[in-house]
Amino acid sequence: MAAERKRTGMTTAYTPMVQQYLEVKNQHQDELLFFRLGDFYELFFQDAITASKELNITLTGRAGGLEDKIPMCGVPYHAVDGYIAKLIRKGYRIAICEQVEDPKDAVGIVKREVIKIITPGTVLSSAVLEDGHNQYLACLREEGEDLCVSFADISTGECQWYMAHGNSRREFVLDQIFRLQPAEIIAVGAIEDWEKITTSIMQKLPQCISGKFAASDHESYFTKHFASNCDAYKNDLVRGTVEAMLEYVHENVKADLAQINKLTAIARDSFMILDATAIRNLELVRNMSDGGKKGTLLAVLDYTNTAMGARRLRQWLEAPLLDLSKIKGRQEAVGVFLENLNLRDALTENLKNITDLERILSRIEVGSANARDMVSLRASLQVLPNIKGLLRDFCPQGLLKNLSQHIGLHESILATLEAGIVDEPPFTIREGGMIRTGYDLELDELHDIAQNNKEWMQKFEQRIKDQSGIKTLKVGFNKVFGYYIEVSKGSVSLVPDYFIRKQTLVNAERYIVPELKEFENKILSAKEKIQQLEYYLFNKIRQEIRSAIVEIQETARAIGSLDVLLSFAVAAFKNNYICPELNNNQEIFIKDGRHPVVEKLLEREIFVPNDTLLNSSEQRMIILTGPNMAGKSTYMRQVALLVLMAQMGSYIPARQASICPVDRIFTRVGASDDLATGQSTFMVEMNEVAQILKYATKHSLIILDEVGRGTSTYDGMSIARAVVEFINEKIKAKTLFATHYHELIELESLLEGVKNYSVAVKERGNDIVFLRRIVPGGTDRSYGIHVAQLAGLPKKVVERAEDLLLEYDGEKIMTATAIAPPDNFATAEPSLFSGSVSKRLLDMDIMTMTPLEALNELYKLQEEARTEGGSK
Ligand SMILES: Nc1ncnc2c1ncn2[C@@H]1O[C@H](COP(=O)(O)OP(=O)(O)OP(=O)(O)O)[C@@H](O)[C@H]1O
Numbered sequence: 001m002a003a004e005r006k007r008t009g010m011t012t013a014y015t016p017m018v019q020q021y022l023e024v025k026n027q028h029q030d031e032l033l034f035f036r037l038g039d040f041y042e043l044f045f046q047d048a049i050t051a052s053k054e055l056n057i058t059l060t061g062r063a064g065g066l067e068d069k070i071p072m073c074g075v076p077y078h079a080v081d082g083y084i085a086k087l088i089r090k091g092y093r094i095a096i097c098e099q100v101e102d103p104k105d106a107v108g109i110v111k112r113e114v115i116k117i118i119t120p121g122t123v124l125s126s127a128v129l130e131d132g133h134n135q136y137l138a139c140l141r142e143e144g145e146d147l148c149v150s151f152a153d154i155s156t157g158e159c160q161w162y163m164a165h166g167n168s169r170r171e172f173v174l175d176q177i178f179r180l181q182p183a184e185i186i187a188v189g190a191i192e193d194w195e196k197i198t199t200s201i202m203q204k205l206p207q208c209i210s211g212k213f214a215a216s217d218h219e220s221y222f223t224k225h226f227a228s229n230c231d232a233y234k235n236d237l238v239r240g241t242v243e244a245m246l247e248y249v250h251e252n253v254k255a256d257l258a259q260i261n262k263l264t265a266i267a268r269d270s271f272m273i274l275d276a277t278a279i280r281n282l283e284l285v286r287n288m289s290d291g292g293k294k295g296t297l298l299a300v301l302d303y304t305n306t307a308m309g310a311r312r313l314r315q316w317l318e319a320p321l322l323d324l325s326k327i328k329g330r331q332e333a334v335g336v337f338l339e340n341l342n343l344r345d346a347l348t349e350n351l352k353n354i355t356d357l358e359r360i361l362s363r364i365e366v367g368s369a370n371a372r373d374m375v376s377l378r379a380s381l382q383v384l385p386n387i388k389g390l391l392r393d394f395c396p397q398g399l400l401k402n403l404s405q406h407i408g409l410h411e412s413i414l415a416t417l418e419a420g421i422v423d424e425p426p427f428t429i430r431e432g433g434m435i436r437t438g439y440d441l442e443l444d445e446l447h448d449i450a451q452n453n454k455e456w457m458q459k460f461e462q463r464i465k466d467q468s469g470i471k472t473l474k475v476g477f478n479k480v481f482g483y484y485i486e487v488s489k490g491s492v493s494l495v496p497d498y499f500i501r502k503q504t505l506v507n508a509e510r511y512i513v514p515e516l517k518e519f520e521n522k523i524l525s526a527k528e529k530i531q532q533l534e535y536y537l538f539n540k541i542r543q544e545i546r547s548a549i550v551e552i553q554e555t556a557r558a559i560g561s562l563d564v565l566l567s568f569a570v571a572a573f574k575n576n577y578i579c580p581e582l583n584n585n586q587e588i589f590i591k592d593g594r595h596p597v598v599e600k601l602l603e604r605e606i607f608v609p610n611d612t613l614l615n616s617s618e619q620r621m622i623i624l625t626g627p628n629m630a631g632k633s634t635y636m637r638q639v640a641l642l643v644l645m646a647q648m649g650s651y652i653p654a655r656q657a658s659i660c661p662v663d664r665i666f667t668r669v670g671a672s673d674d675l676a677t678g679q680s681t682f683m684v685e686m687n688e689v690a691q692i693l694k695y696a697t698k699h700s701l702i703i704l705d706e707v708g709r710g711t712s713t714y715d716g717m718s719i720a721r722a723v724v725e726f727i728n729e730k731i732k733a734k735t736l737f738a739t740h741y742h743e744l745i746e747l748e749s750l751l752e753g754v755k756n757y758s759v760a761v762k763e764r765g766n767d768i769v770f771l772r773r774i775v776p777g778g779t780d781r782s783y784g785i786h787v788a789q790l791a792g793l794p795k796k797v798v799e800r801a802e803d804l805l806l807e808y809d810g811e812k813i814m815t816a817t818a819i820a821p822p823d824n825f826a827t828a829e830p831s832l833f834s835g836s837v838s839k840r841l842l843d844m845d846i847m848t849m850t851p852l853e854a855l856n857e858l859y860k861l862q863e864e865a866r867t868e869g870g871s872k
């Protein structure tokens with residue numbers, strides 16, 4: 001064997017470094033391992049291949065002891081955040097392996113350890129986190145018929161749980177998951193139908209990654225984090241779920257995580273439920289065209305000034321309230337701001353100075369904050385007295401008073417930051433330059449030594465010139481040789497003996513003397529000491545802030561809510577909104593309502609307002625007909641959005657309104673394919689309808705837009721009608737139903753509570769004018785061909801379609817005649833398909849004809865038809 005090895009020149013052992021790598025990698029199979037080597041993080045083997053592809057960086061090789069080189073790629077340590085962000089967004093998990101001892105002290109290979117694992121649900125880097133967006137980790141655990149889910153956003157410290165029982169538990173838990181849209185889901189233990197759950201999550205949250213987590217069985221984190229409200233949690237499953245989540249977070253982040261200190265229950269009964277479909281269809285936070293914010297309700301309402309406000313707005317948007325008095329509380333606050341422009345402006349100015357407190361606190365907690373974060377924190381704390389003052393003067397009661405009470409001043413921390421941190425500190429925390437003069441005596445002394453060097457050097461230079469008589473002698477400094485005495489070549493003969501030569505240049509020689517070296521050591525050690533001392537002082541300040549984390553978090557949360565209320569007022573002012581009344585007598589009444597998004601997007605047209613009345617009795621379902629492009633879909637979404645806005649506590653675009661909160665808004669809008677998950681258009685549509693029929697109550701609002709469109713006319717129409725009947729008789733939810741199945745109009749006379757409305761148009765010659773007015777009564781025309789023409793379909797096609805429409809209308813009449821021949825149809829137009837033309841048509845083998853043959857044949861047929869029909 002040894003001989004063999006020798007002959008081929010092959011070694012079988014990896015180098016010690018590669019062995020060390022493999023040992024670490026062995027523990028982190030699921031992660032991409034970023035292995036620190038000097039100034040780089042390197043990836044090896046399959047990790048390198050994956051990362052080089054995903055990050056578009058060069059794949060190289062490194063000799064590792066074996067014959068073949070090891071695939072390798074790397075990124076410089078100072079730029080690592082950007083690369084990690086990219087991989088995290090693509091759903092990878094990353095382990096960061098650092099050198100944990102100073103290479104100088106190392107015996108053999110430097111010790112390395114994984115210091116943290118970054119996953120989409122536990123990331124804290126600002127390169128990944130979006131300002132206006134929570135980044136949640138979710139944890140699922142099941143026990144018998146109980147399914148519990150917990151959520152944590154470790155970047156803000158928010159932590160919540162929800163539990164559902166029985167048969168619908170999966171749907172209920174998924175509702176919460178789709179609302180909070182976690183970036184990562186972990187499942188602990190066995191969960192029934194886990195496969196199905198993950199499929200559903202993959203469909204609706206393609207960015208989210210999911211996996212299993214083997215939690216240990218003992219509790220070690222729950223009490224530590226939630227000591228204050230720990231006793232409230234007796235339920236084993238809740239505790240177990242949250243505990244497993246905390247364990248996972250600690251395993252990854254490896255820090256105390258004191259920012260997680262409050263656990264709240266998600267009360268399903270306190271909020272309107274919006275499922276993933278509704279959130280998507282109503283374009284609440286993402287538009288359907290590119291997934292961006294433009295054209296969403298969020299964009300229209302977002303005048304927030306702080307990151308906390310932006311996140312809170314989104315939370316409110318995805319969980320509108322049910323409780324009348326809570327909604328009124330928000331409305332009242334908006335009203336106060338709306339009435340007082342000066343207050344609005346003053347608050348806005350102050351809020352603009354407030355940084356992302358919640359995320360800075362988390363960074364401070366895990367030790368990744370720098371002195372610039374402290375500067376932003378200081379600037380934020382400095383405006384708090386102004387904000388509190390304004391609220392005290394203008395808002396003596398209600399929600400605003402309450403928020404004001406939750407805003408602290410944090411005076412001692414502010415004082416420390418003001419005294420301690422300079423105005424423009426550097427990015428790094430290891431190189432000094434952060435602490436103000438006057439904050440620490442010892443530091444000031446060290447600075448004195450370091451700064452007085454110039455003076456000392458000048459004196460030294462003069463003295464040595466005098467002693468040696470070399471007039472051109474200079475004292476200087478460079479990084480390699482430190483301090484030196486430079487003597488030009490011409491004067492070298494004058495150099496005294498005790499000068500020690502260090503470097504020869506073209507025109508000069510450089511020397512050192514012991515006194516200069518001593519001085520150098522003193523300065524350099526002063527500089528080093530400054531760096532160490534500043535780092536120590538910085539950490540002391542950090543500790544002080546950490547001790548106030550809970551109180552500052554409370555301030556941050558109050559600021560978030562305040563910012564949203566102010567944002568509502570600004571939106572109401574800019575867009576001319578009114579305060580909707582609220583009722584609990586099952587009525588939705590809107591006078592001159594407008595679509596909040598469409599009204600802002602229209603450029604040449606002005607938005608035509610429309611009224612709405614829905615109640616629980618004679619008008620609980622509206623069947624909406626009207627031409628294509630008339631505005632049916634817009635109107636229905638408008639109603640849903642206004643109700644939702646009202647329940648958020650926002651003002652709404654209308655002249656007058658009284659709204660009864662709904663428990664859910666269901667939507668079934670347009671056709672959307674889900675080919676990626678193997679569901680056809682029609683299957684998706686029917687799935688959504690099935691969900692609605694299963695979960696809607698009489699307190700829900702249902703928007704059905706062209707249900708049944710994805711299949712054949714008669715199948716579709718039958719389904720549509722059956723759905724309408726079921727909702728009307730069994731569920732009794734308030735419903736808006738837009739359809740081109742004009743046959744459904746007759747339901748008004750058959751079913752109680754159904755009313756027909758249509759969108760009015762005016763025919764002008766061959767043209768139609770869209771009036772955009774919703775009027776009572778149905779219509780039986782779609783003007784689809786007209787819209788097709790507007791869209792630019794070729795003239796020939798449009799003309800052909802018109803001909804065909806005439807034919808089909810004729811056929812319909814014939815069919816109608818065949819089923820029940822009413823008298824007035826006796827004079828129905830004779831069918832075109834008669835006599836020999838019809839025979840010729842039937843004889844044709846269309847499938848084998850070329851277009852030219854077909855056209856010729858068509859021409860001949862037309863000629864014949866003319867002679868037969870007698871027309872010209
Ligand atoms: N009230 C309104 N005032 C002004 N413009 C409107 C109004 N309602 C709708 N529109 C405009 O008309 C366009 C078409 O509206 P919408 O999509 O609601 O029509 P539709 O009746 O649902 O058509 P289809 O039957 O083809 O689905 C909208 O994109 C908008 O630009």
Ligand SMILES: [Mg+2]
Pocket residue numbers: 632633634705
């Ligand atoms: Mg439509």
